[in-house]
Amino acid sequence: MKVLITGGTNGMGKGVARALAANPEVELVVLGRSERLLDETAAELSRISAPERVTCIRCDLSRFTDVRAAIDELRSRHASLDAVFVNAGLGYAPRREQTEDGLEAHLQVNYLAHFMLTLNLLDLLEASKHGGRVIFNAVGARHLTLAGAVEAVFKGGPREPSQFNHTHGSLLAFSATTRAREPAGGGLPDPARMVTDAPQHSPTTSACVPKSVTRSTRSSN
Numbered sequence: 001m002k003v004l005i006t007g008g009t010n011g012m013g014k015g016v017a018r019a020l021a022a023n024p025e026v027e028l029v030v031l032g033r034s035e036r037l038l039d040e041t042a043a044e045l046s047r048i049s050a051p052e053r054v055t056c057i058r059c060d061l062s063r064f065t066d067v068r069a070a071i072d073e074l075r076s077r078h079a080s081l082d083a084v085f086v087n088a089g090l091g092y093a094p095r096r097e098q099t100e101d102g103l104e105a106h107l108q109v110n111y112l113a114h115f116m117l118t119l120n121l122l123d124l125l126e127a128s129k130h131g132g133r134v135i136f137n138a139v140g141a142r143h144l145t146l147a148g149a150v151e152a153v154f155k156g157g158p159r160e161p162s163q164f165n166h167t168h169g170s171l172l173a174f175s176a177t178t179r180a181r182e183p184a185g186g187g188l189p190d191p192a193r194m195v196t197d198a199p200q201h202s203p204t205t206s207a208c209v210p211k212s213v214t215r216s217t218r219s220s221n
Contacts, residue, residue: 001130002081004029004074004121006061006114007088009037012137016085017041021049028053029078031070031088033060061088061113062099071120080127086114087137 003020007013008030020026028045032038038056045054055077059070074081089110097105103112118134125132 001025001083002027002029002078002128003083003085004031004081005085005087006031006059006117008032008056008085009034009041011087013085013087014041016087017045018048021045021054024049026053027055029055029057029074029081031057031059033058033062033066061109061117062101062105064101064108064113064116067113067116071117074121075124078124080129081121081124081132082128082130083133083135084118084121084125085135085137086118087135088114089137 001023003026005013005017005028008017008028009032013030017028017030021028026049028049030038030041030045032041035058038058042051042054042056057070057073058066060066090106093106099105099108101108122132125134
């Protein structure tokens with residue numbers, strides 16, 4: 001099974017990568033923005049797994065040029081993917097930050113970059129012999145409906161900065177929409193279940209990728 005993890009050099013992403021690396025049937029592709037952390041992660045995972053089963057790709061999600069380059073590299077090196085773990089993201093910030101693409105940083109990193117990445121890898125997920133799956137690291141996503149996700153975008157909690165809440169709600173809507181399109185009884189078992197040391201409250205949700213998902217918003221570059 002081949003799993004792509006964004007933000008796999010620290011935190012939950014690295015924990016999931018470390019746990020999956022112990023499974024000899026799993027091949028890992030880790031995305032991260034720091035070359036140094038990617039080298040350290042590759043070395044650590046290669047001590048757990050066979051080095052040829054670990055690939056690290058530098059990708060700063062705050063730069064669309066990096067996302068396009070990562071998409072091109074992934075498509076050139078891999079004919080299929082079994083899962084994408086949408087994990088990387090920015091947390092709370094005291095002030096608004098803007099990316100070089102002119103967008104609010106939370107919106108771009110937490111939502112738009114992942115949306116672009118995932119849609120441009122759909123055919124690799126569809127090529128999976130097991131049924132491709134997208135796993136979202138999003139608090140509250142497991143039981144959220146699409147209507148609830150849309151409401152979360154526009155009605156944030158009183159203690160949540162709007163930029164974080166809005167992009168988080170958008171990610172939940174992305175998850176809910178994908179799950180709503182999931183064919184009954186299909187798809188790969190959730191790779192998160194393979195992580196035996198993951199905390200029980202791990203806020204992940206997943207959805208299998210149906211072949212009917214639209215490609216109209218994919219990058220043409």
